[in-house]
Amino acid sequence: xxxxxxxTARQRLLAAAVEILVVxxxxxxxxxxxxxxxxxxxxxxxxxxxxxxxxxFAVVEANVSATEAPDTGSLRGDLAEIHRRYLDMAGPQPxxxxxxxxxxxxxxxxxxxxxxxxxxxxxxxxxxxxxQRAIARGEIDxxxxxxxxxxxxQGPLISQRIVDNSAVTDRELETMLDMITRALTAGP
Amino acid sequence: xxxxxxxTARQRLLAAAVEILVVxxxxxxxxxxxxxxxxxxxxxxxxxxxxxxxxxFAVVEANVSATEAPDTGSLRGDLAEIHRRYLDMAGPQPxxxxxxxxxxxxxxxxxxxxxxxxxxxxxxxxxxxxxQRAIARGEIDxxxxxxxxxxxxQGPLISQRIVDNSAVTDRELETMLDMITRALTAGP
Amino acid sequence: xxxxxxxTARQRLLAAAVEILVVxxxxxxxxxxxxxxxxxxxxxxxxxxxxxxxxxFAVVEANVSATEAPDTGSLRGDLAEIHRRYLDMAGPQPxxxxxxxxxxxxxxxxxxxxxxxxxxxxxxxxxxxxxQRAIARGEIDxxxxxxxxxxxxQGPLISQRIVDNSAVTDRELETMLDMITRALTAGP
Amino acid sequence: xxxxxxxTARQRLLAAAVEILVVxxxxxxxxxxxxxxxxxxxxxxxxxxxxxxxxxFAVVEANVSATEAPDTGSLRGDLAEIHRRYLDMAGPQPxxxxxxxxxxxxxxxxxxxxxxxxxxxxxxxxxxxxxQRAIARGEIDxxxxxxxxxxxxQGPLISQRIVDNSAVTDRELETMLDMITRALTAGP
DNA sequence: TGCTAATCGAGACGGTACGTCAGGTCTTCTG
DNA sequence: CAGAAGACCTGACGTACCGTCTCGATTAGCA
Numbered sequence: 001x002x003x004x005x006x007x008t009a010r011q012r013l014l015a016a017a018v019e020i021l022v023v024x025x026x027x028x029x030x031x032x033x034x035x036x037x038x039x040x041x042x043x044x045x046x047x048x049x050x051x052x053x054x055x056x057f058a059v060v061e062a063n064v065s066a067t068e069a070p071d072t073g074s075l076r077g078d079l080a081e082i083h084r085r086y087l088d089m090a091g092p093q094p095x096x097x098x099x100x101x102x103x104x105x106x107x108x109x110x111x112x113x114x115x116x117x118x119x120x121x122x123x124x125x126x127x128x129x130x131x132q133r134a135i136a137r138g139e140i141d142x143x144x145x146x147x148x149x150x151x152x153x154q155g156p157l158i159s160q161r162i163v164d165n166s167a168v169t170d171r172e173l174e175t176m177l178d179m180i181t182r183a184l185t186a187g188p
Numbered sequence: 189x190x191x192x193x194x195x196t197a198r199q200r201l202l203a204a205a206v207e208i209l210v211v212x213x214x215x216x217x218x219x220x221x222x223x224x225x226x227x228x229x230x231x232x233x234x235x236x237x238x239x240x241x242x243x244x245f246a247v248v249e250a251n252v253s254a255t256e257a258p259d260t261g262s263l264r265g266d267l268a269e270i271h272r273r274y275l276d277m278a279g280p281q282p283x284x285x286x287x288x289x290x291x292x293x294x295x296x297x298x299x300x301x302x303x304x305x306x307x308x309x310x311x312x313x314x315x316x317x318x319x320q321r322a323i324a325r326g327e328i329d330x331x332x333x334x335x336x337x338x339x340x341x342q343g344p345l346i347s348q349r350i351v352d353n354s355a356v357t358d359r360e361l362e363t364m365l366d367m368i369t370r371a372l373t374a375g376p
Numbered sequence: 377x378x379x380x381x382x383x384t385a386r387q388r389l390l391a392a393a394v395e396i397l398v399v400x401x402x403x404x405x406x407x408x409x410x411x412x413x414x415x416x417x418x419x420x421x422x423x424x425x426x427x428x429x430x431x432x433f434a435v436v437e438a439n440v441s442a443t444e445a446p447d448t449g450s451l452r453g454d455l456a457e458i459h460r461r462y463l464d465m466a467g468p469q470p471x472x473x474x475x476x477x478x479x480x481x482x483x484x485x486x487x488x489x490x491x492x493x494x495x496x497x498x499x500x501x502x503x504x505x506x507x508q509r510a511i512a513r514g515e516i517d518x519x520x521x522x523x524x525x526x527x528x529x530q531g532p533l534i535s536q537r538i539v540d541n542s543a544v545t546d547r548e549l550e551t552m553l554d555m556i557t558r559a560l561t562a563g564p
Numbered sequence: 565x566x567x568x569x570x571x572t573a574r575q576r577l578l579a580a581a582v583e584i585l586v587v588x589x590x591x592x593x594x595x596x597x598x599x600x601x602x603x604x605x606x607x608x609x610x611x612x613x614x615x616x617x618x619x620x621f622a623v624v625e626a627n628v629s630a631t632e633a634p635d636t637g638s639l640r641g642d643l644a645e646i647h648r649r650y651l652d653m654a655g656p657q658p659x660x661x662x663x664x665x666x667x668x669x670x671x672x673x674x675x676x677x678x679x680x681x682x683x684x685x686x687x688x689x690x691x692x693x694x695x696q697r698a699i700a701r702g703e704i705d706x707x708x709x710x711x712x713x714x715x716x717x718q719g720p721l722i723s724q725r726i727v728d729n730s731a732v733t734d735r736e737l738e739t740m741l742d743m744i745t746r747a748l749t750a751g752p
Numbered sequence: 753t754g755c756t757a758a759t760c761g762a763g764a765c766g767g768t769a770c771g772t773c774a775g776g777t778c779t780t781c782t783g
Numbered sequence: 784c785a786g787a788a789g790a791c792c793t794g795a796c797g798t799a800c801c802g803t804c805t806c807g808a809t810t811a812g813c814a
Contacts, residue, residue, distance in 0.1 A: 002788035003779045009791080025296070032769060041792045046771070097295050104288040107353050108213070108281065148344075148363045151352075152371070155343025156336075163346060164339075165295050175336045183340070183371035190758035191811050197760075218800060229761045234802070385786075401672070406774060417787045422776070473671050480664040483729050484589070484657065524720075524739045527728075528747070531719025532712075534727060540715075541671050551712045559716070559747035566762035567805040573765075596795055605766040610797070753814095760809065767801080778791070783784100 010048055012038040017059045025094045026101045029056060053105055057115035060102065066122045069129035075139050076181045078130035083157055083177065086123075087168055090161055099162060127153060131184075140184050152183050198236050200226040205247045213282040214289045217244060241293055245303035248290065254310040257317035263327045264369045266318035271345055271365065274311075275356055278349055287350060315341060319372075328372050340371050386424050388414040393435045401470040402477045405432060429481055433491035436478065440495060445502035451515045452557045454506035459533055459553065462499075463544055466537055475538060503529060507560075516560050528559050574612055576602040581623045589658045590665045593620060617669055621679035624666065630686045633693035639703050640745045642694035647721055647741065650687075651732055654725055663726060691717060695748075704748050716747050 016038035020029045031052045035042040049055040070081035090096050106116035131149055134140045156176050161168055168176075204226035208217045219240045223230040237243040258269035278284050294304035319337055322328045344364050348356055356364075392414035396405045407428045411418040425431040446457035466472050482492035507525055510516045532552050536544055544552075580602035584593045595616045599606040613619040634645035654660050670680035695713055698704045720740050724732055732740075 002781075003790045004781090005790065006779095027296075030769060031771080039792090041794095042770095043772080043793090044791065047790070051771095093296065097292065100288060100292040100295055103351050104285065104292060107285050107288055107350070108215075113353060145360075145363055147348075148360060148367065151344040151347040151364065152367050154351075155345070155347035156339040157343070158351060159339040159343035159346055160335075162295070163291050165291075165301060172333075172336060175333055176339065179336065179340045179371040182373075183367040185370075190756080191760085191809080193759070194810095219802080220800060223762095227761085230763085230802085231804085232760065235759085239802085382785080403672075407776075408774065411788095415787080418776085418789085419778085420786060423786090427776085469672065473668065476664060476668040476671055479727050480661065480668060483661050483664055483726070484591075489729060521736075521739055523724075524736060524743065527720040527723040527740065528743045530727075531721070531723035532715040533719070534723055535715040535719035536711075538671070539667050539718075539722060541677060548709075548712065551709055552715065555712065555716045555747040558749075559743040561746075566807090567764045569764065570805095594795060595797080599766095603766090606796095607767080607798085608765060611764070615797095755814080756812095757810105759811090760807100762806085763804100764806095765802105765804070768799105769801105770799080771796100773794105773796080775793085776791100778789100780788090780790095782787085 005048060006044075009038075009040045009044050012040050013045055013048065013055060014059055014062060016040075017055055018063060021056065021059060021098060022092075022094055026056065026098050053112060054115065056098075057102070057105075057112065057119055060098070061115070061119045064119060064122055067126055069126035069133075071133070075130060075134035075137075075184065076177055078133070079127075079153060079180060080173070080177055082126050082130065082153075083173060086154075086157060087161065087173075096162055096165070124150065134184070144184065149184055153180055156180065193236060194232075197226075197228045197232050200228050201233055201236065201243060202247055202250060204228075205243055206251060209244065209247060209286060210280075210282055214244065214286045241300055242303065244286075245290070245293075245300065245307055248286070249303070249307045252307060252310055255314055257314035257321075259321070263318060263322035263325075263372065264365055266321070267315075267341060267368060268361070268365055270314055270318065270341075271361060274342075274345060275349065275361075284350055284353070312338065322372070332372070337372055341368055344368065382424075385414075385416045385420050388416050389421055389424065389431060390435055390438060392416075393431055394439060397432065397435060397474060398468075398470060402432065402474045429488060430491065432474075433478070433481075433488065433495055436474070437491070437495045440498055442498045443502055445505035445509075447509070451506060451510035451513075451560065452553055454509070455503075455529060455556060456549070456553055458502055458506065458529075459549060462530075462533060463537065463549075472538055472541070500526065510560070520560070525560055529556055532556065569612060570608075573602075573604045573608050576604050577609055577612065577619060578623055578626060580604075581619055582627060585620065585623060585662060586656075586658055590620065590662050617676060618679065620662075621666070621669075621676065621683055624662070625679070625683045628683055628686055631690055633690035633697075635697070639694060639698035639701075639748065640741055642697070643691075643717060643744060644737070644741055646690055646694065646717075647737060650718075650721060651725065651737075660726055660729070688714065698748070708748065713748055717744055720744065 013034060016034050017029055020033060020037065029052065031042055031045055034040075034052065034055065035045055038045075045052070045055065049058060067085065070078050072078050072081060090099065102112075102116050102119070105112040107113075127150060128146065131140070131144070131146060135142045135144070156179070157168070160166055160172070160176075201222060204222050205217060208221060208225065217240065219230055219233055222228075222240065222243065223233055226233075233240070233243065237246060255273065258266050260266050260269060278287065290300075290304050290307070293300035295301075315338060316334065319328070319332070319334060323330050323332070344367070345356070348354055348360070348364075389410060392410050393405060396409060396413065405428065407418055407421055410416075410428065410431065411421055421428070421431065425434060443461065446454050448454050448457060466475065478488075478492050478495070481488040483489075503526060504522065507516070507520070507522060511518050511520070532555070533544070536542055536548070536552075577598060580598050581593060584597060584601065593616065595606055595609055598604075598616065598619065599609055602609075609616070609619065613622060631649065634642050636642050636645060654663065666676075666680050666683070669676035671677075691714060692710065695704070695708070695710060699706050699708070720743070721732070724730055724736070724740075
């Protein structure tokens with residue numbers, strides 16, 4: 001019955017936030033700064049998003065586009081492509097900081113946990129598809145626990161690129177993929 | 189020639205900080221709060237540690253005791269024990285928050301990167317020993333990349349317990365260990 | 377339904393405002409609050425009154441009823457009654473706050489000055505009548521400056537009850553009336 | 565034992581505030597504005613004064629210098645001089661606004677009541693002295709209630725200059741002084 | 753035994769950001 | 784087509800921490 005929330009304001013907030021996130025990093029993404037740059041009132045920011053955290057998650061969700069699953073014909077090849085994409089995305093420092101920031105928010109608040117999960121749905125898609133194709137091909141056991149597989153696939157990369165914060169060479173990536181493939185491929 | 193820094197003050201700071209970290213979480217571990225609880229002046233805190241971040245890392249380093257490596261006779265058994273210890277330690281929410289906090293600091297500052305690495309040396313020890321024993325036993329390829337192995341071992345657990353923030357059932361742990369063992373065990 | 381609706385809204389605004397003024401004081405009488413309690417839109421409030429200040433003055437004007445002038449047979453008696461009425465009215469703190477609030481608005485805006493004057497016409501009536509009766513009785517000089525007399529009569533009470541914010545005992549009121557009467561009564 | 569509060573900061577705050585009060589009026593004297601103009605941090609303002617209100621009262625107290633009591637030889641003459649001084653001081657609109665502002669603060673808070681009283685001690689001094697001299701001269705009854713006399717003396721001026729916000733001509737001042745003198749002069 | 757210099761506690765300092773509230777304007781939908 | 788509902792921008796609020804600084808009052812070790 002009342003005036004609807006301004007889509008313009010929302011877009012300007014998201015635009016300002018994404019710029020700050022990319023250029024200055026998540027630590028500089030404060031309510032005051034977003035309001036200043038966007039020209040949108042701080043009150044409006046809070047009306048739309050409730051917290052700056054929610055705004056940041058919204059930015060991530062809006063910018064994480066659904067990528068097509070690669071189809072190289074083998075599990076290892078698909079995973080290689082998926083990992084390469086991840087390493088591309090996680091290249092710039094602000095991106096890695098943002099990832100850790102999201103993890104930290106998700107850890108201590110169920111609300112943000114939900115937002116984080118939502119923001120990660122699409123990136124996980126290709127991996128799930130790759131696994132299903134591998135099952136169809138008979139490469140891996142059809143009874144495999146998809147969640148467990150996800151952790152085996154993504155975990156090592158997170159451990160090296162995020163937790164250890166070290167670059168991943170092609171050589172290391174190959175080794176990692178060998179191990180992961182072996183882990184997923186049930187061999188007698 | 190002058191008065192040396194007070195060891196008492198240092199200990200009181202560490203004690204206050206560890207209490208705050210355990211009870212209230214890293215977010216509440218501010219310079220003002222540590223100074224207040226410890227009865228030590230903020231100036232002294234900065235004189236001793238430079239930043240509160242450094243104080244936190246010092247607390248972690250001081251409290252991460254060197255655990256003995258388990259020796260169950262098999263790689264899988266040893267890793268199972270190591271993972272169980274990790275899950276015990278990562279049980280309380282403040283502990284997981286602290287871990288992510290350290291990762292985030294390590295990501296955007298080389299100084300903290302170094303501190304984080306130092307704080308992680310001892311916990312990593314048992315895993316390295318377990319791997320060496322496995323090599324000795326002929327369970328795994330002597331030419332294995334230890335670093336890569338570390339990521340394969342720890343990554344999945346971090347992915348599930350920290351990034352996804354979900355509890356790890358015994359069932360899930362078994363599955364994870366199966367996969368990890370398979371990954372490490374060289375196939376001809 | 378368009379026009380009569382308007383009068384309803386006006387009345388609801390006045391009713392809500394008077395309640396807030398009496399119960400919570402003029403400081404709580406905000407546009408948001410009046411709109412909320414009355415169920416009338418803020419827009420409508422501004423359309424009708426222009427500012428909340430104007431609304432408050434309208435409330436006062438509507439609630440300051442024309443009192444009959446007392447007729448005790450003497451100037452002193454009449455003034456005593458008038459002062460007692462004033463003290464009754466100025467008893468509750470919100471009423472005194474409201475008075476000062478009106479003075480402050482009247483000082484820095486000619487518009488409110490006019491509204492304040494209008495709101496004070498009726499209360500001044502009895503005093504004027506008392507003075508005219510005193511002239512008719514020969515108690516005071518027919519050439520007396522009515523305005524000056526008003527200030528002599530009301531000033532001391534304002535000074536004590538409003539500016540000093542102190543209660544006025546019967547004893548003090550008598551002394552004050554003695555002085556005022558003496559001031560007005562022309563001595564040869 | 566700690567660092568003492570900066571007298572410089574205090575002075576800069578008072579200076580900025582007095583400038584704002586004189587130029588823009590009390591309504592513009594906000595914590596943000598005073599902090600901005602003085603170059604002193606807002607936190608420091610609050611540390612020194614607790615509230616901006618307290619700062620304003622401090623400004624008034626600091627700027628209301630102790631005036632010497634006039635000595636014209638007669639009560640009427642002394643009061644004439646005192647009133648003229650008051651009218652001089654209450655000439656600029658910001659000054660009158662400030663007076664009413666202080667009254668309004670004093671009405672709804674005992675803390676400000678006390679500050680207001682303190683700020684008014686010195687201006688009241690000359691009037692008290694004038695009354696005492698009049699008593700010594702035998703002009704007025706030695707048993708006169710000083711407080712009551714103050715209200716008779718100041719009330720009419722407040723009523724006209726502040727409440728009615730109208731200028732006081734010499735002619736009106738004379739009439740007022742006539743009445744006041746008559747009020748104070750005991751008739752047998 | 754004194755000097756002397758860095759230590760200590762305490763807390764003030766200039767900042768940045770927080771999340772909220774009120775003001776007055778505007779836009780949309782509904783009766 | 785007027786009115787309710789409420790979004791909009793502006794700007795002030797008082798608080799929490801940050802890391803630095805200024806104090807007066809201890810110490811410790813060298814002379």
